[in-house]
Amino acid sequence: MSHDPSSKVDISRRNFLSSLGAVGLGLLLPGAANAAKGRPDEELVSLHDLSKCVGCGACVEACRTANAHKFPEPVKPFPAMYPASVKVEDWSGKRQVTDRLTPYNWLYIQTARGQYQGQRFEVHIPRRCLHCQNPPCANLCPWGAAAREDNGIVRIDDKICLGGAKCKTVCPWEIPMRQTGVGLYLKLLPKYAGNGVMFKCDRCADRVAAGKVPACIEGCPYGVQEFGPRSEMVAKAHALARNSGGFIYGETENGGTNSLYVSPVPFSTLDAAATTGAGKPHLSPVRDMMADEDKLAYAALFAPVAGIVAGALRLGSRLSGGPKNPTDVAPPRAGNGGEDLANGFGNGLAEGPDAAKKNGRDKEGGR
């Protein structure tokens, strides 16, 4: 939750992987990978100074107003879904709910009260999607509906999302919320696949694209949030934490997010004191959920090379008269029958009633 001393190593690894990806994709999909030509603009980060937040809710209202045109308008009655155990999720009659995340409330104020170092505290935390740097929701969406944009915003495309809620399942904070009765699934197989659309904070992507700041930042009367390039915001967060003896959340969580929180109270204390659960995300440490996949990407990169080397070594072994298979006794003779061919290659597999006896079934190279 504070600065990770291993981040320098991690950044190097990431840069290496990014370079590989950029080169590969530069060859395959010109123009599709922003990393191919070097990212001209950094990701944008929102920095929350929680010592300034009084929990007035102005940011929540600003968010709801600015994003009202994006909220779902479901078609009713909802189509029957199979199997019957599939549950409808309908928040359209509870649009006024503001004490948790819903498809109609993408930001809420989480409050933690308690004691820290013998003093009472009350900390208010504006909670919404943290916009991960390597978001599982976007990486694991099988339909391509969720994506991370160059500026660090993670968005769900409500035109193609089917509402399977996998993004919510794999999100460390279970942020996206589903509304049944809207979206593409209604036009496909509404009975058998899909269940609406997932909604979450898109960090006012339309406003940011127009050069504005997110509505929650603009609407805050206390200047709780700052918005800017990642390196600048990270430096400010560290300076703020250093000067106030505070703590940072979001910098290393899930490998890094583009939302940083600085609190005078440790986040473990806040997490224990705050109400968490459905629509009310926790403040616990989160490991990099995609770390294993990053390592496996290395393996996938070198796998074909290993295979090519193995194939070449196999040929080299044969040509150099090294260790041979028992079947490597005669050169292949075209037209001399299948068995000879198989023997000649030292690895052939003959199919047929008699072939099984002639081939060692479980050995590369025949018998």
Added chain:
Amino acid sequence: MSAPQTIIPVSRRVAVAYVAFVALLAVTGTMQMPLASRYQIVAVPGLAWLGDFWLTHKLHYVGAVGLLTLTGYLTTRWVLEWRREFALSGLGWIRVGILVLLVFTGAVRVLKNLPSISFSPTPTMLVDWAHLGLAFLLGLVALGRLSFKASYWASPEASERQPRDGAPIS
């Protein structure tokens, strides 16, 4: 009566490995869609793991690593040793083409999942759909080959499909 033999240049071990990797990829790939929970597959004893998106995702990567290694190995050997005696049939080339496109779209997805690499949503979506469609097509080709007793190999011997006493690459 002794039936004619079908000769292919691949050992049974390699053939089984190919089938195993493709099966692993097909199952874990399909389970990337949220089907296991909805359709109660997770309630079937021994299949609860299919509902674990993270596990199936990692296994999909593992299967890809295996298939890519095998593909590199077989391609090298075919080019250097087997291509004259074991030319591919039209169907064989179709399968190769599908596999190449599957590897390409899968590679794009792996790259996209790396930190600090972003693709715009529409190409990502198209790659996802293409990967899914190609996997489906590969299954159809395999099914068609079995149904019509066709062969991936152009040699006369290979076109005479026999009972699968020895496992071919398929």
